[in-house]
Amino acid sequence: MSQFTGNHILSVNQFDRDAIEKVFAVAHSMEPYARRQKRTTVLDGAILGNLFFEPSTRTRVSFGTAFNLLGGEVRETTGMSNSALAKGESLYDTARVLSGYSDIIAMRHPQAGSVAEFAEGSRVPVINGGDGANEHxxxxxxxxxxxxxxxxxxxxxxxxxxxxxxxxxxxxxxxxxxxxxxxxxxxxxxxxxxxxxxxxxxxxxxxxxxxxxxxxxxxxxxxxxxxxxxxxxxxxxxxxxxxxxxxxxxxxxxxxxxxxxxxxxxxxxxxxxxxxxxxxxxxxxxxxxxxxxxxxxxxxxDNGVLVRMALFALTLGVEDLVAKYERDV
Ligand code: CP
CATH class of the missing domain: 3.40.50.1370 (Aspartate/ornithine carbamoyltransferase)
Known part of the structure; x- marks a missing residue:
């Protein structure tokens, strides 16, 4: 367990130098798994809800890749018009529902503060993938x-x-x-x-x-x-x-x-x-x-995959179990 376990990642304001060093040390340790020199199933059975309500190539795909490399599954929603937000559903209700289907959620949304608002309704950790002009x-x-x-x-x-x-x-x-x-x-x-x-x-x-x-x-x-x-x-x-x-x-x-x-x-x-x-x-x-x-x-x-693997491992409290769940490549 670390200070990250079970917590949302919404802003860089949450980080001090020790926290940054911890993320970087875990990210560094992910390199052989990201390069597929080693394989781990530490997140076998876990589901990432990857919600992108604004265009993205690398953030969306690298979140998904990072979760897959740790052995987990990814469920995606892309574009506002493909979700019930387009029917007037609130961020709170969307969060209550989707957090029942996922172990962790990554989200991008065009409005500043929207990811934090969503996190208030979520029963699982939420990672901010960019909220308007606010933060990334x-x-x-x-x-x-x-x-x-x-x-x-x-x-x-x-x-x-x-x-x-x-x-x-x-x-x-x-x-x-x-x-x-x-x-x-x-x-x-x-x-x-x-x-x-x-x-x-x-x-x-x-x-x-x-x-x-x-x-x-x-x-x-x-x-x-x-x-x-x-x-x-x-x-x-x-x-x-x-x-x-x-x-x-x-x-x-x-x-x-x-x-x-x-x-x-x-x-x-x-x-x-x-x-x-x-x-x-x-x-x-x-x-x-x-x-x-x-x-x-x-x-x-490329480094984005390592850092996002580290954030998933830390937030889900499995950073010390990654090597234990190694499988043959
Ligand atoms: N850097 C970045 O956020 O890229 P995408 O918009 O492609 O995710």
């Missing part, structure tokens, strides 16, 4: 896990990190959650690069300043940015009042090999929560970076 805690954990691994490769740790966050910092929930987690560490330098209209929300800026970290705010990439991590984001057009409004910003902060070489260090790690918008008018992370060894975006997505 499992993405933040996998991003931080990736940062830790990438920096270790460069002989550094998270304390003292310089991270540049670029693009839509207003609606991009991943940068909100990641910033809050980074505030738990020491001497972080945040360089926030965004148009004034898409600036990081004040409550995140306050958290950064109150924790005593260094903060640089600008609306353009100027000269050299001596960052360890360049975290690029997509314009979250689905959260803008109109397509026309979103179009004003699409393509404003492109990163390609030429711009990277001009503004960043040769070792700067390039991250993006994905999806990247590959349409010509946006293209915030160009395909010409695909062969750059510092591009960590697909290491992020």
């Amino acid at each position: 805690p499992t993405q933040a954990l996998l991003d931080l896990f990736t940062i830790k691994r990438e920096l270790e490769y460069n002989g550094k740790g998270i304390d003292g990190l310089h991270i540049a966050m670029i693009g839509d910092l207003r609606y991009g929930r991943t940068v909100h959650s990641l910033s809050k987690l980074l505030c738990l560490f020491d001497n972080i330098h945040f360089t926030l690069i965004a148009p004034a209209e898409l600036a990081m929300p004040d409550y995140i800026i306050d958290a950064i300043e109150n924790a005593g970290h260094k903060l640089t705010i600008t609306d353009h990439i100027d000269g050299r940015v001596e960052a360890d991590i360049c975290y690029q984001t997509r314009i979250q057009e689905e959260r803008f009042p109109s397509q026309e409004e979103a179009n004003k910003y699409r393509g404003r902060f492109r990163l390609n090999q030429t711009i990277y070489t001009k503004h960043f260090q040769s070792k700067t790690v390039i991250m993006h929560p994905l999806p990247r918008d590959s349409r010509m008018e946006a293209n915030e992370l160009d395909n010409d970076l695909n062969s750059n060894p510092n591009l960590a975006i697909f290491r992020q997505t």
Whole structure:
């Protein structure tokens, strides 16, 4: 039993450094199972309710993959129109019902606070897979896990990190959650690069300043940015009042090999929560970076499976039983 057992994961506010280290240690131990060098049936008979009321590729599929790799089964509901929410059923009633069919639920919903509201009606743990522009805690954990691994490769740790966050910092929930987690560490330098209209929300800026970290705010990439991590984001057009409004910003902060070489260090790690918008008018992370060894975006997505396996194991209290239930590969 750990502090995670039986509890919801709704916000990164629930985590301190010890909790993060615990998640990372369990995630690391999941690697042979994720690579299928070993097999475990520790969650045999358990059911994940995977409820995605907003589009998703990697969060939805990696939650399901992680649960399957631990031996469990996955039942999915995708899209609001395919659920009784479209008939006016409340989140509370939906939670009461579906928590009778599942051992744990992962959920994404377009409204901020909706996953927490759902969790109030649930009889099993609920994991937030993204609620509107609010939070994406499992993405933040996998991003931080990736940062830790990438920096270790460069002989550094998270304390003292310089991270540049670029693009839509207003609606991009991943940068909100990641910033809050980074505030738990020491001497972080945040360089926030965004148009004034898409600036990081004040409550995140306050958290950064109150924790005593260094903060640089600008609306353009100027000269050299001596960052360890360049975290690029997509314009979250689905959260803008109109397509026309979103179009004003699409393509404003492109990163390609030429711009990277001009503004960043040769070792700067390039991250993006994905999806990247590959349409010509946006293209915030160009395909010409695909062969750059510092591009960590697909290491992020692979790490997402490890972190989500760890969160399932911890929340269901089986993290110490995974090896006991090993089976032949
Ligand atoms: N990073 C992320 O949340 O991707 P999806 O929207 O594909 O789940």
